[in-house]
Amino acid sequence: MNCDWTRDNIVLYIYEELPDDAKFALERHVQHCVTCRKELESARGFKDNMAALPVEEISPNLLTSCRMELQEGLEHAHQSRTWGRFVFDVAGWMQQIKLAPALATALLMIGFAGGTITAYNVLPRGKGPIGVEGPQAPAVANIAGIDSVASQENSNQVTIKYETLTPQTYSGDINDPNIRNLLLLATRNTRNDAVTLETIDILKAKPEDSAVREALIYALRYDRNPGVRLKALGGLKSYVKDDVHVRDAVLEALRTDTNAGVRAEAIGLLDPVKADSSVRDTLLVLAERDQNKYIRSESKRILGSTPNLD
Secondary structure (H helix, E strand, O other): OOHHHHHHHHHHHHOOOOOHHHHHHHHHHHHHOHHHHHHHHHHHHHHHHHHHOOOOOOOHHHHHHHHHHHHHHHHHHHHHHHHHOOOOOHHHHHHHHHOOHHHHHHHHHHHHHHHHHHHHHHOOOOOOOOOOOOOOOOOHHHOOEEEEEEEOOOOOEEEEEEEOOOEEEEEEEOOOHHHHHHHHHHOOOOOOHHHHHHHHHHHOOOOOOHHHHHHHHHHHHHOOOHHHHHHHHHHHHHHOOOOHHHHHHHHHHHHHOOOHHHHHHHHHHOHHHOOOHHHHHHHHHHHHHOOOHHHHHHHHHHHHOOHHHO
């Protein structure tokens, strides 16, 4: 037991979050350490002073913002855990190989044989070098950017031109996983507004896909083009009622978007969920304080149509 550990865990102790064994060890330490005992008394005093203050009501803006940040944090943590499964201790493995020359020789032979077989299977029989006939599955990790996206009228076919070391093209049905991955990449990895608009226009037809829905939310929150944000709102429309993350994103757009058209579209999507407390609280604020006359009047109209909620 040391002072650094004690100071790091004092807050957990005063809020009854330490396990029993750690709690007992901390209590024994502060009995003999004057400095840590003073630190504990100071933390308790601060807690008591904070508890004496009146509890402020959480604003709908803060609540919505916290929900979005929590969602982003959970997604980031999930991605970190996913990639963590593939972390491989190459140095340790190579050390073991050096200690097992027979195993190293066997692996070398297997690798050589595997490479020969793979080359034989990949090369077209009797055609020499590999050609460019037919679609080649894109390696998303090697894609530098999306150059263009085009859909065929009255068809599910989508053609995407993307860059690696040289521009490449991949065509396929909208339900093709490779097409889906390229479209999702295009929502965040292009500087061409026309490409983003075409991409969102295609994706909004499949909002039942959770990854597509997240891409639409991202575009609504961060894309600099108001036309893209409007298209994203259109794609999210049918999920405002049942998906709280979509609802929070629409509320955020209503409060903070710099484009009047986007805000007008956002408030129109909230009418079916006007009974939601976060929606109603936001509308109450906007009805009184918003600088946009249309937003104020629409907020009052929606609130006026639900007088029984008071």
